[in-house]
Amino acid sequence: MDIHELTRxxxxxxxxKIVMLVADGLGGLPQTxxxxxxxxxxxxxxxxxxxxxGASGSLVPIKPGITPGSGPGHLGLFGYDPxxxxxxxxxxxxxxxxxxxxxxxxxxxxxFCTLDAEGKITDRRAGRIxxxxxxxxxxxxxxxxxxxxxxxxxxxxxxxxxVVFRGQGLGGNVEDTDPQKTGVPPLDPVAHDEAGRRxxxxxxxxxxxxxKLLADQPAANGLTMRGFSxxxxxxxxxxxxxxxxxxxxxxxxxxGLAQLVGMEIVxxxxxxxxxxxxxxxxxxxxxxxxxxxxxxxxxxxxxxFQAKSQMIEEFDxxxxxxxxxxxxxxxxxxxxxxxxxxxxxxWHPVPTLLVADTCRTDACLRFSEVDALxxxxxxxxxxxxxxxxxxxxxxxxKFGA
Amino acid sequence: MDIHELTRxxxxxxxxKIVMLVADGLGGLPQTxxxxxxxxxxxxxxxxxxxxxGASGSLVPIKPGITPGSGPGHLGLFGYDPxxxxxxxxxxxxxxxxxxxxxxxxxxxxxFCTLDAEGKITDRRAGRIxxxxxxxxxxxxxxxxxxxxxxxxxxxxxxxxxVVFRGQGLGGNVEDTDPQKTGVPPLDPVAHDEAGRRxxxxxxxxxxxxxKLLADQPAANGLTMRGFSxxxxxxxxxxxxxxxxxxxxxxxxxxGLAQLVGMEIVxxxxxxxxxxxxxxxxxxxxxxxxxxxxxxxxxxxxxxFQAKSQMIEEFDxxxxxxxxxxxxxxxxxxxxxxxxxxxxxxWHPVPTLLVADTCRTDACLRFSEVDALxxxxxxxxxxxxxxxxxxxxxxxxKFGA
Numbered sequence: 001m002d003i004h005e006l007t008r009x010x011x012x013x014x015x016x017k018i019v020m021l022v023a024d025g026l027g028g029l030p031q032t033x034x035x036x037x038x039x040x041x042x043x044x045x046x047x048x049x050x051x052x053x054g055a056s057g058s059l060v061p062i063k064p065g066i067t068p069g070s071g072p073g074h075l076g077l078f079g080y081d082p083x084x085x086x087x088x089x090x091x092x093x094x095x096x097x098x099x100x101x102x103x104x105x106x107x108x109x110x111x112f113c114t115l116d117a118e119g120k121i122t123d124r125r126a127g128r129i130x131x132x133x134x135x136x137x138x139x140x141x142x143x144x145x146x147x148x149x150x151x152x153x154x155x156x157x158x159x160x161x162x163v164v165f166r167g168q169g170l171g172g173n174v175e176d177t178d179p180q181k182t183g184v185p186p187l188d189p190v191a192h193d194e195a196g197r198r199x200x201x202x203x204x205x206x207x208x209x210x211x212k213l214l215a216d217q218p219a220a221n222g223l224t225m226r227g228f229s230x231x232x233x234x235x236x237x238x239x240x241x242x243x244x245x246x247x248x249x250x251x252x253x254x255x256g257l258a259q260l261v262g263m264e265i266v267x268x269x270x271x272x273x274x275x276x277x278x279x280x281x282x283x284x285x286x287x288x289x290x291x292x293x294x295x296x297x298x299x300x301x302x303x304x305f306q307a308k309s310q311m312i313e314e315f316d317x318x319x320x321x322x323x324x325x326x327x328x329x330x331x332x333x334x335x336x337x338x339x340x341x342x343x344x345x346x347w348h349p350v351p352t353l354l355v356a357d358t359c360r361t362d363a364c365l366r367f368s369e370v371d372a373l374x375x376x377x378x379x380x381x382x383x384x385x386x387x388x389x390x391x392x393x394x395x396x397x398k399f400g401a
Numbered sequence: 402m403d404i405h406e407l408t409r410x411x412x413x414x415x416x417x418k419i420v421m422l423v424a425d426g427l428g429g430l431p432q433t434x435x436x437x438x439x440x441x442x443x444x445x446x447x448x449x450x451x452x453x454x455g456a457s458g459s460l461v462p463i464k465p466g467i468t469p470g471s472g473p474g475h476l477g478l479f480g481y482d483p484x485x486x487x488x489x490x491x492x493x494x495x496x497x498x499x500x501x502x503x504x505x506x507x508x509x510x511x512x513f514c515t516l517d518a519e520g521k522i523t524d525r526r527a528g529r530i531x532x533x534x535x536x537x538x539x540x541x542x543x544x545x546x547x548x549x550x551x552x553x554x555x556x557x558x559x560x561x562x563x564v565v566f567r568g569q570g571l572g573g574n575v576e577d578t579d580p581q582k583t584g585v586p587p588l589d590p591v592a593h594d595e596a597g598r599r600x601x602x603x604x605x606x607x608x609x610x611x612x613k614l615l616a617d618q619p620a621a622n623g624l625t626m627r628g629f630s631x632x633x634x635x636x637x638x639x640x641x642x643x644x645x646x647x648x649x650x651x652x653x654x655x656x657g658l659a660q661l662v663g664m665e666i667v668x669x670x671x672x673x674x675x676x677x678x679x680x681x682x683x684x685x686x687x688x689x690x691x692x693x694x695x696x697x698x699x700x701x702x703x704x705x706f707q708a709k710s711q712m713i714e715e716f717d718x719x720x721x722x723x724x725x726x727x728x729x730x731x732x733x734x735x736x737x738x739x740x741x742x743x744x745x746x747x748w749h750p751v752p753t754l755l756v757a758d759t760c761r762t763d764a765c766l767r768f769s770e771v772d773a774l775x776x777x778x779x780x781x782x783x784x785x786x787x788x789x790x791x792x793x794x795x796x797x798x799k800f801g802a
Contacts, residue, residue: 283767358743360438360770363774374752376770378459378465380465380780384466387465389466390462390466391466398746399469400470400473401472401494
């Protein structure tokens with residue numbers, strides 16, 4: 001019996017409101033041994049106040065030592081076992097540009113490449129063609145027509161674009177056509193099952209027609225396809241938790257991930273303050289709110305300790321606007337750590353806060369990685385955050401008599 | 402390899418004695434944010450002394466956020482995965498009144514109801530018939546005879562009673578006959594497999610004969626059946642842990658749960674002091690002792706913070722009598738939390754103590770929820786308590802060479 005079988009069986013409804021604030025890449029590392037992390041160095045009076053009245057904990061995104069990408073990181077926070085529900089690269093790429101992948105769709109990451117007269121690859125990235133040149137080419141490929149499948153082509157950036165096939169009985173079990181080297185032609189798409197063979201046949205036809213449409217291009221006269229994948233069959237928040245859920249985010253990737261679990265995308269905010277505006281406006285229409293703040297991760301990825309600390313302070317600044325809404329359960333967490341010293345995602349646990357009338361106060365007086373180690377939520381895997389949120393909102397009944 | 406496969410393989414025997422004291426619903430919540438819990442407010446000098454010399458920990462009954470009923474809560478403490486071993490409602494009800502359910506038995510929760518001349522339900526609880534009137538009626542139903550199955554009928558309380566069928570090849574996969582509304586007749590028992598069909602046929606015959614026996618009753622002239630279930634196939638303590646186990650409890654429910662895992666019920670104590678008398682008397686006859694104290698849970702369920710604190714103090718008072726027996730391993734825990742502020746079971750972790758010559762002393766100076774967070778046993782799921790107990794009693798060998 002997995003955790004969703006439990007929540008499906010035990011879920012009840014009431015008027016409670018749950019807010020999950022996600023500061024992307026929140027956790028960090030000290031710059032010097034024994035020094036503070038980005039969070040420890042930041043002035044966070046509002047988060048510290050929440051730590052005093054709430055329960056803290058140390059959240060393990062996937063399993064100890066495993067660094068998550070954005071997809072698995074968020075699936076974990078949303079309570080979906082990231083080792084069970086795999087989001088293929090094609091689907092993640094399509095999701096990341098805001099394309100709404102539907103059940104049965106096959107999404108593929110494509111690269112423009114340069115082919116010589118014999119059809120051999122001379123540049124796997126078509127000279128890193130700038131986006132202003134590649135986007136119209138991607139749009140041109142929408143002229144491709146394939147029997148029994150609708151074709152979508154969406155530009156991404158530079159040499160990258162996305163193709164989605166929508167039709168009956170297509171599958172994602174197809175190998176990449178990028179040979180990962182030059183001097184050879186793109187590979188034939190090799191399928192490993194019947195549904196994959198239908199996709200591979202569509203891919204061959206796509207490549208043939210695209211070749212004609214791109215024939216006069218100096219650099220981007222060919223293409224390779226990678227990450228063939230279908231949308232994973234994810235149950236919705238309504239189904240597994242009984243909540244109507246809203247997602248408030250600036251970047252398409254996070255909207256897309258939220259959409260995969262059935263959240264509705266609300267508003268079109270461009271800043272954190274605008275995200276909180278949207279939260280206020282949508283307050284009466286949903287039970288659950290996922291609010292995503294990107295820049296803690298971005299500045300960590302930049303390797304800029306100081307700037308990441310400042311982003312955490314900016315995040316702290318909006319907390320009073322959220323608590324003023326009086327949510328039944330308020331969660332503050334991150335999808336993973338992004339220490340500036342590593343300039344990348346990491347496996348380190350994420351300090352996490354849960355504030356509710358039903359929470360057991362612990363001894364934490366500050367919101368920080370080290371304080372969270374002794375917190376009342378303990379050390380726990382991300383997938384248990386949603387059951388904890390529902391329990392504290394009195395939305396889960398008793399298991400067994 | 403699950404934990405019982407491990408303990409089966411590694412278990413050894415010696416003269417050690419393990420005592421598990423369970424204060425039902427032990428964990429609590431503060432009355433005001435930052436205030437003490439029921440345990441924190443209680444004067445517990447003896448438990449605090451144990452915390453100083455032992456190892457504390459924070460026990461998660463099932464999984465984070467999941468509130469257990471008494472059945473799953475105790476199965477967890479006994480080391481049986483409560484998500485794997487499901488105790489059906491009928492079996493739990495029979496167990497709760499002290500009926501010894503045997504392998505293959507089908508137990509059913511029944512309600513007396515009132516039927517009109519057309520056989521439609523007019524009152525699903527037979528006017529909440531008082532127990533002194535319903536108990537003789539239940540006894541009268543023992544006259545029912547069914548081919549190929551022995552029939553047991555036991556009164557419970559008011560309109561409730563229990564029926565157990567004992568025979569070959571009976572199953573529990575049968576739907577309730579209670580339509581959950583009035584104005585319609587009781588439903589036919591719908592079975593979902595062959596064993597269920599045999600049970601359903603027995604149920605139909607029971608209902609038909611019972612109808613005749615109850616025909617002259619003004620209120621309780623019909624019945625509905627719910628929670629058809631067979632005893633789960635639980636290995637015994639002797640099999641999985643190699644210990645001869647005794648259960649000392651006042652209430653039938655906990656004796657019944659202990660019996661399901663092969664413990665022997667010892668004595669007929671009516672108070673906590675009498676339970677410790679029984680413990681002393683039985684000391685030489687068993688390796689393991691489960692001692693259950695009910696009233697911490699009862700006062701929590703009442704929502705009475707002060708009274709629950711007093712019950713914890715009463716529990717603390719008997720500790721010296723237990724330590725005087727010099728158990729090899731002494732465990733103090735609860736099957737779940739029952740915060741007075743919620744007046745119900747809850748999902749919050751349970752502070753837990755383990756005292757043994759082999760335990761690694763931690764920094765805890767008090768027995769409390771917040772102190773236990775930093776204890777040497779860490780944050781752990783209930784099913785690991787028994788392996789820890791056996792290990793500290795030197796009853797588990799090395800895994801692998």
